[in-house]
Amino acid sequence: MxxxxxxxxxxxxxxxxxxxxxxxxxxxxxxxxxxxxxxxxxxxxxxxxxxxxxxxxxxxxxxxxxxxxxxxxxxxxxxxxxxxxxxxxxxxxxxxxxxxxxxxxxxxxxxxxxxxxxxxxxxxxxxxxxxxxxxxxxxxxxxxxxxxxxxxxxxxxxxxxxxxxxxxxxxxxxxxxxxxxxxxxxxxxxxxxxxxxxxxxxxxxxxxxxxxxxxxxxxxxxxxxxxxxxxxxLFVGARNALELPVALDRRMRWGTAFEVDAPAAANGRALAVFRASDVELVEGGGMAGTVEVRAFLGATTRLQVASGHGDVVAVEVPSSLATRLSEGAVVSLRVDPARVQVFPVDA
Ligand SMILES: Nc1ncnc2c1ncn2[C@@H]1O[C@H](COP(=O)(O)OP(=O)(O)O)[C@@H](O)[C@H]1O
Ligand SMILES: [Mg+2]
Known part of the structure; x- marks a missing residue:
């Protein structure tokens, strides 16, 4: 038909x-x-x-x-x-x-x-x-x-x-x-x-x-x-977007939180997009950040975390994990590179 x-x-x-x-x-x-x-x-x-x-x-x-x-x-x-x-x-x-x-x-x-x-x-x-x-x-x-x-x-x-x-x-x-x-x-x-x-x-x-x-x-x-x-x-699912430099080896790094290939990079920069719920809080080895805002959403809690690089990202964690993460808490961030998408920066 x-x-x-x-x-x-x-x-x-x-x-x-x-x-x-x-x-x-x-x-x-x-x-x-x-x-x-x-x-x-x-x-x-x-x-x-x-x-x-x-x-x-x-x-x-x-x-x-x-x-x-x-x-x-x-x-x-x-x-x-x-x-x-x-x-x-x-x-x-x-x-x-x-x-x-x-x-x-x-x-x-x-x-x-x-x-x-x-x-x-x-x-x-x-x-x-x-x-x-x-x-x-x-x-x-x-x-x-x-x-x-x-x-x-x-x-x-x-x-x-x-x-x-x-x-x-x-x-x-x-x-x-x-x-x-x-x-x-x-x-x-x-x-x-x-x-x-x-x-x-x-x-x-x-x-x-x-x-x-x-x-x-x-x-x-x-x-x-x-x-x-x-x-x-960017429109669907409240993601984080960070414009980051692409190194000569065509890798893009956000501190020690993630490192990904950036094949589409023009003008030496690219956009890394990842979901708040894909940011993990790890014991160590990730990138240090400070919790600035905490919003209880029910099953999950959304944190605004300022990284050492001056970026602020949204992090969504199960609320059971968030009780000890009040404003000012220092956390260690990591993102599974498979969950990071790379897009060219606007011309
Ligand atoms: N009758 C009209 N006269 C002039 N501009 C219009 C007219 N209808 C829509 N536009 C313009 O066309 C664009 C798309 O409008 P529209 O289809 O109403 O968008 P949406 O429904 O997604 O909000 C907008 O920039 C709007 O200002
Ligand atoms: Mg309309």
């Missing part, structure tokens, strides 16, 4: 801003791909291009085996959910969910009622038919928005930061619900978020975006364990 979404070299500029720069992306039927990246990297523009709300300057958009680059939104088989609950305030819940069905006029009133009930059941809002949007919590409003987006049985569901206006607990619950519903319905989905843990938790694959480009795409474990790009390495 062909892919559900196919983007080829999609480019879009607003004045001098390149919102999208030669983006290509293939999404399989039934797959949920998270678009992850900081503010302004082009996530919303990409969704709008798929939706037909923004026309790309160049490139092609395919949905299934149809090229839709010039097709108006209403003729695309998509449903959308936005960050801010875009419900019709003057319609009750049933009216909101039924709206896209009524507009299409393909079903009888009885069928519309049956389908609406089925959708409200699906999103856990059976019995809420006659409520108005202002009588619902934020999470409930997003459930209604999701039911409305799914009503016409879209092939592709587009979600633009649908959870970011919600409280933490509701956010996690609704995230898992969205995933359950998406899998149950079997629809393909693009899910935009700036939250890496949200992306990891919900997606089959995560596309890491920066500056209008997809830097890297992979399954959550791939992106987490071994990001191929510097952007992904």
């Amino acid at each position: 062909s892919s559900a979404v196919d983007l080829h070299g999609v480019t879009k500029a607003f004045g001098t801003t390149r919102a999208l720069d030669e983006v290509s992306l293939t999404v399989a039927p039934g797959e949920l791909v998270a678009l992850l990246g900081g503010s302004g990297c082009g996530k919303t523009t990409l969704l709008r291009v798929v939706a037909g709300l923004t026309r790309p300057d160049r490139g092609q958009v395919w949905l299934g085996d149809q090229e839709v680059t010039a097709t108006p939104t209403r003729h695309r088989p998509i449903g959308m959910v936005f960050q801010h609950y875009a419900l019709f305030p003057n319609l009750d819940v049933a009216g909101n969910v039924a709206f896209p069905l009524v507009v299409r006029r393909r079903r009888s009133a009885t069928e519309v009622r049956r389908r609406t009930a089925e959708l409200l059941e699906l999103v856990g809002l059976a019995g809420f038919e006659s409520r108005y949007p202002n009588e619902l919590s934020g999470g409930q409003q997003q459930r209604v928005a999701l039911a409305r987006a799914l009503a016409p049985e879209p092939e592709v569901l587009l979600l633009d930061e649908p959870l970011s206006a919600l409280d933490a607990v509701i956010r996690v619950n609704l995230r898992d619900e969205i995933r359950r519903i998406q899998q149950r319905v079997g629809t393909t989905a693009l899910f935009v978020t700036h939250d890496q843990s949200e992306a990891m938790a919900i997606a089959d694959r995560v596309a890491v975006m920066a500056d209008g480009r997809i830097e890297e795409i992979g399954t959550p474990p791939e992106i987490w364990e071994r990001p191929a790009s510097r952007v992904a390495a």
